[in-house]
Amino acid sequence: MQLVLFWIFSLLMLLSAMGVVFFRNPVSSAMSLVLSFIALAAVFVTLDAFFIAVVQVLVYAGAVMVLFLFIIMLLDLREEKRRRVRLSAWLGGGLVVGGFISALLKVVLSLPALFVEKPALSHPLANDIEQVGYNLFRNFNLPFQVIGVLLLVATVGVVLLSKKELK
């Protein structure tokens, strides 16, 4: 059952991620990005990572994507539709993507772990919110503080760069 769900959701995630790139209309791109995030959250649920799944939906699919949509509404969409992609750009991009995918396939197929029967996922009865909080504030305290400084700098930067007239 879990395996079936995994395939369904990861296929959905990948297809909608491709949709983000291939749709011409930016609103469709943004909506398929939402779909991709939701499918990713579902994959997290199948792995018992409930907290991350919820945060994924709340933060990415909710807050971040609403902002994206607002920004898209403010832009001139017709210009993007009229844009033609040059052949050389297609070729260059294709070359990079092709090389990357072939390297990735080679690496993945070389892994011996790929062909070994995996043990079933264990379901520990742990409270994962508690686990995340404990890890953040205890084991990963130093990176957590660094991220705090980063957020402060980002906030100051956003105000600096977006305010119409600085006082």
Add this chain to the structure above:
Amino acid sequence: MISPIVLEVCVVCLGIFLLMAESFSVKSNKVVLAHGAIFGLLSVFVMSFFIEANPAQMQSSGFYVVDGLSLFFKRFALLSTIITLILAVDYLPIVQRLVPSAKPGAGTGEFFVLPVFTCAGLMWMASAADFIVIFCALELVTISLYVQVAYMRRSLASLEAGTKFLILGALSTGFFVYGITWIFGMTGQTGLAEIQRNLTINTEANQMAILFGLGMVLVALGFKIAAAPFQFWVPDVYQGAPTPITAYLAVASKAAGFLILIRVLEPFFTVVAFQPKLILVLALLSGLTLIYGNLAAIPQTNFKRLLGYSSIAHAGYLLAGLAAIGDAFAGRAVVFYLCGYFLMTFLAFLVLIPVTKATGGDDIAHFNGLGRRSPTLALAMLIAAASLAGVPFTVGFFGKFFIFESIINQHFYGLALIGIVTVASGFYYYFKVIRAMYWMPPAEDAAPVTISRLSKSAMLICAILIVVLGCYPQLLMRILP
């Protein structure tokens, strides 16, 4: 003895204090903030000498290491931030003109505060011994730099530079995280020491996957140190960014990239199977970077762009030093080169800002006749350009000399040949500036060049150190980690 992490905490507190002071003060002159920041960072610099390097003792569960190298780079970050702030004070009139402000002086205070936070990030990076901390500190540095690059919002060039830097920086972050996940997936660890332990017991079959992850990390760090073929953001960003930030990017950001590169590669160099492959990759990157940086610098007419290409070329020499890491001396050669690069690049920028202010531009043509208009500035530029090119009796010469010595000791003759040929082309483009200063007539309407006392003393220190270390490199060699 004080706990080593106090240094970063002090820098962050200084930054927050300055932000508060900025928002509550009514004064329109923000230079006092810069002086406060310089004074605060200098006191942290002094404080760093009361901390003992103790590599065995890991702070905060293996995230944070204090060895000689990390202390050295903390001081490097502090000093480069101080000089950036000195440059920023000089550059203030230009920033003021290009920031949309409701009243005079508004919105310029943060120009002096943001580098303080970047400095904290650089110092954390110097001590990071775990991919998670490396990533967080790197993001703190790059995100604060995005803001600083795009700071002059009324200048289209600055906005363009900020956007380009943001998009390519985000791309490289993507590569970095992807590489880390592969390495974590194969070794189950994010700490560099644990990864090293795990690598020695890992099966041979997993090696390709680990190398793939490491390759992605190398791509990301290639962006940070501006190595070819990941250098395409450099010229536009260097030209468009406010000049002090260009200097900051060229020196501190690149040095931090190299430090992380040394730290990340260290565990992988200890594994016999990885070593030849890594050295080959580094040597290839280095050769490519040397050729691209030096050749593309030749036709440049804008001085900041020229320094951008020159910084790519210097990354090539530094990478060559890393490729020769098998030589016992190579590590110190790289650090020595970085110190020399610090002195000569900052000296060039210290001269550039008064010239820009007097002539209104940063093309090489704006240096015309500087030898007659301001002989001291021209002399400082002469020293900087000679050192950047690698003329004997400057620190730049010994930097290159030590690197070539290590390369030849490791029998990389091809790389040494590329290095020597590209040094020759370097002579050409650095001497274009010298030619403009001494052989070209000054423009008719050129305003007199004025230098502030602070930057004059910084200039003097840099110039003297370049010449003294160019004659007695042992002075610096002895104190290197």
